[in-house]
Amino acid sequence: MTRAGGWALVAAGAAAPLLPVVGLAVGLAGGDPWRAPPAGLGPLVLRSVGLAVVVSALAVPLGAALAWLDRRADYPGRRVLVVLSLLPLALPSFLLAGALRHALGPGGALGLPAFVGLGAAAVVLTLATAPLAQVIVGAALARVPAAEEEAARTLGASRAAAFRAVVLPRLRPALVASALLVQLYVLSDFGAVAVLDAPVLTWRIYQAVAQQRLGDAAVLGGLLLAATLLLLVLGRLAHGRVAEAGVANPRPVERRPLGRAGFAAALVAHGLTAGLGCLLPVATLALWVVDGWSRGLPFAPLGEPVAITLRVGAVAALVTVLLAWAPGWAAGRHGRRGVDLAVLLGHALPGVLVAFGVLRLALALTGGGAYRALGEAGALLLAGYVARFLPEAHAALRTAAAAFDPRQDESARVLGAGRARRLVRVVLPAVAPGVAAAAGLVVAQVAKELPITLLLGPAAGARTLSFRVYDRLEEALLHDAGAAGLVLVGVCLAAFALSARWGGER
Amino acid sequence: MTLPLVVEGLGHAYAPGAPVLEGVDLTLAQGELVALVGASGSGKTTLLRCLAGLTTPARGRVVVGGAVVAEGGRERVPAERRGVGLVFQEYALFPAMTVRDNVAFGCPDPARVDALLAATGLADLAARRPAQLSGGQQQRVALARALAAQPHVLLLDEPFANVDAPRRLDLGQEVRALLAGQGASALLVTHDAQDAMTLADRVAVLEGPPGRIVQCDAPEVVYARPVDAAIAARLGPCAFVPAEARGESASTPFGEVALVAARTGPVTLLVRPEQARFEAGAGDARVVARAFVGRGARVRVRAGEREVLAEAPLGARAGDAGRVVVVGPCWALPG
Numbered sequence: 001m002t003r004a005g006g007w008a009l010v011a012a013g014a015a016a017p018l019l020p021v022v023g024l025a026v027g028l029a030g031g032d033p034w035r036a037p038p039a040g041l042g043p044l045v046l047r048s049v050g051l052a053v054v055v056s057a058l059a060v061p062l063g064a065a066l067a068w069l070d071r072r073a074d075y076p077g078r079r080v081l082v083v084l085s086l087l088p089l090a091l092p093s094f095l096l097a098g099a100l101r102h103a104l105g106p107g108g109a110l111g112l113p114a115f116v117g118l119g120a121a122a123v124v125l126t127l128a129t130a131p132l133a134q135v136i137v138g139a140a141l142a143r144v145p146a147a148e149e150e151a152a153r154t155l156g157a158s159r160a161a162a163f164r165a166v167v168l169p170r171l172r173p174a175l176v177a178s179a180l181l182v183q184l185y186v187l188s189d190f191g192a193v194a195v196l197d198a199p200v201l202t203w204r205i206y207q208a209v210a211q212q213r214l215g216d217a218a219v220l221g222g223l224l225l226a227a228t229l230l231l232l233v234l235g236r237l238a239h240g241r242v243a244e245a246g247v248a249n250p251r252p253v254e255r256r257p258l259g260r261a262g263f264a265a266a267l268v269a270h271g272l273t274a275g276l277g278c279l280l281p282v283a284t285l286a287l288w289v290v291d292g293w294s295r296g297l298p299f300a301p302l303g304e305p306v307a308i309t310l311r312v313g314a315v316a317a318l319v320t321v322l323l324a325w326a327p328g329w330a331a332g333r334h335g336r337r338g339v340d341l342a343v344l345l346g347h348a349l350p351g352v353l354v355a356f357g358v359l360r361l362a363l364a365l366t367g368g369g370a371y372r373a374l375g376e377a378g379a380l381l382l383a384g385y386v387a388r389f390l391p392e393a394h395a396a397l398r399t400a401a402a403a404f405d406p407r408q409d410e411s412a413r414v415l416g417a418g419r420a421r422r423l424v425r426v427v428l429p430a431v432a433p434g435v436a437a438a439a440g441l442v443v444a445q446v447a448k449e450l451p452i453t454l455l456l457g458p459a460a461g462a463r464t465l466s467f468r469v470y471d472r473l474e475e476a477l478l479h480d481a482g483a484a485g486l487v488l489v490g491v492c493l494a495a496f497a498l499s500a501r502w503g504g505e506r
Numbered sequence: 507m508t509l510p511l512v513v514e515g516l517g518h519a520y521a522p523g524a525p526v527l528e529g530v531d532l533t534l535a536q537g538e539l540v541a542l543v544g545a546s547g548s549g550k551t552t553l554l555r556c557l558a559g560l561t562t563p564a565r566g567r568v569v570v571g572g573a574v575v576a577e578g579g580r581e582r583v584p585a586e587r588r589g590v591g592l593v594f595q596e597y598a599l600f601p602a603m604t605v606r607d608n609v610a611f612g613c614p615d616p617a618r619v620d621a622l623l624a625a626t627g628l629a630d631l632a633a634r635r636p637a638q639l640s641g642g643q644q645q646r647v648a649l650a651r652a653l654a655a656q657p658h659v660l661l662l663d664e665p666f667a668n669v670d671a672p673r674r675l676d677l678g679q680e681v682r683a684l685l686a687g688q689g690a691s692a693l694l695v696t697h698d699a700q701d702a703m704t705l706a707d708r709v710a711v712l713e714g715p716p717g718r719i720v721q722c723d724a725p726e727v728v729y730a731r732p733v734d735a736a737i738a739a740r741l742g743p744c745a746f747v748p749a750e751a752r753g754e755s756a757s758t759p760f761g762e763v764a765l766v767a768a769r770t771g772p773v774t775l776l777v778r779p780e781q782a783r784f785e786a787g788a789g790d791a792r793v794v795a796r797a798f799v800g801r802g803a804r805v806r807v808r809a810g811e812r813e814v815l816a817e818a819p820l821g822a823r824a825g826d827a828g829r830v831v832v833v834g835p836c837w838a839l840p841g
Binding site for chain 1: 558559560584585586587588590591592594596598599600601602603611612651652655657
């Protein structure tokens, strides 16, 4: 392939996640009529940003505590509890919210008068995002060399003092990164705030699009994008000020057995994430099914939504990986930071913005007639999924490309292999696990996805599992929602587990 | 008969104004093993990459097996059609392929693959994957793989860098025997002068940056008659002694010494430890340090302003007084 051709592929892949922004710009410039929401725009933005800040203030300490338990402590059942604590990451937030809304609300375990609104959303999103912090802080904790802490101890520092003096400074970048990631997650979350009817930007944008108020959606979308960019810039600034010195092969610190009080605290932390964030929601779904069964209610068959989910996921994964290949290679092998930056910007785009951007761009480009055909053919849905999940596929592919040893390619070359033979015999076998991991990740994320599925799926007849769950929750057909939800949990877990196994991750 | 490798005036720079190689000339004869010795940063690896075709040199000419493969900053023949074998320091075996598939990668002839597997003692391991092999076995796979493709010239990048000192000598002889058995011409890059001298037909010394070959000759010549002090020190421990030359001999602080080649006037003599002997007793020389080296001791002796390394009886100790006897003939550094 020529150099220009290669760069065209890189540019196409890197630009795909940013297409929805073009759509949003078209919407803002298009002069679609709009009217301000009753309470004004300011409070709406404040509630969105406030929710993000509150959740990060709760989820990061909780996740960091779990990371410490995972890496440094020793207590009965640690391995199982740690894995259970990570599972909320694999659950769609709307499923978590739907189950907890009923489990904790009227008639539920706690018997609260209601489990809806901003407060409920903060609880659910904290449970959903604490594992993010757990993973990031845990990885950083594992990189802290034991020798430093031991040196501090031999110099007379207590455990706590050594932790404060030596470990904490090393964790700062991870803590900042987790906070940023959690805030971006909350700002872009649609599922939990929709199910819990929390008045924030994503939910209002969805309502505006669903009610064909495209002008309102564009203005709200512009605000959401601005808030997202602001967070990114702030995160960048905060991260710029902390340095992390790496150590090649740090010897791990010995685990510390927990005392009685420590064990009790560990159980509380696990109880929140593993119990409230995983076991209770799954048990609730199962109860709904059993309840429906005992009452003899008819269950809607699940074969079709499962087949549609897998088919849509597979097609999206194929197209996404093909598009992400060139940028992943350029970034991983040749260190093109610009490519990373473009793709990562796309990563921060909320799904509901992606759906609206794709829809608005298609409308502007086709002028209505072809737009319907595109929607029915599933092209818009596919474009939405690809734009939304290309950054995640990029990250997986870039890791695989970076891990590929260029000397293998050079060896094959001096042994006489041409470009095509090297690609097939040497490069692809080496990066195949990374490609599979990227594809598995996209399938899992498509199965979890809600706003793009709700806004762009029905036109194509793509009523996936998550569509079914949300639809039945709305209709209060809980036995159907429970059955579809359990299957969805299974699909997500399987796809994530396969992806992690292929990618060689934990 | 065509020469397997000719390099003329080769120069390269990764960034303008910072040449890595400059005016490198080198020729390999058929079946010859030349060792390229140089400090890290002298451009050894860049030179190998230029020869293999993985980097296009900015200047000069590379001729492989009679064909011009690079000339004047242009690639004439790409890496995959050069017939240059390259064995990486880390071997770079293909992890997804068996040993046999690795060796067969550049060789369509199964009989030759079998022969090389047998010659390298890998026949029983042919179905294994690289990860299931020891480091030494991996190295043999890398060698067999490169040799199977029947290159005009084989390039070996620090082949013993990952090998413990006691194993190096054996392994070096194994490699040498294998190359000789295959009639291969090879250029072996190493930072270890001992490896270079024990294995190679000729030793080429690369100094830089910018790297250029300052001397290329038989090991005993480069060792005993280096063209400058840096090469002398690179090839082994030594001392430099100022002397006044008068034809066939020169007078030094350690007495009168015969010269390898006639000179007159002030010169600097190269004195290797095996050329100097410390004798305890009367004299103004004093031992400042001592190390045990097997059959005897090696001592650092100070005499007046000068220090030399010398051989001494095991009983010699720091602080001992005595005299140093230099056994000529000695080499006077040119210039």
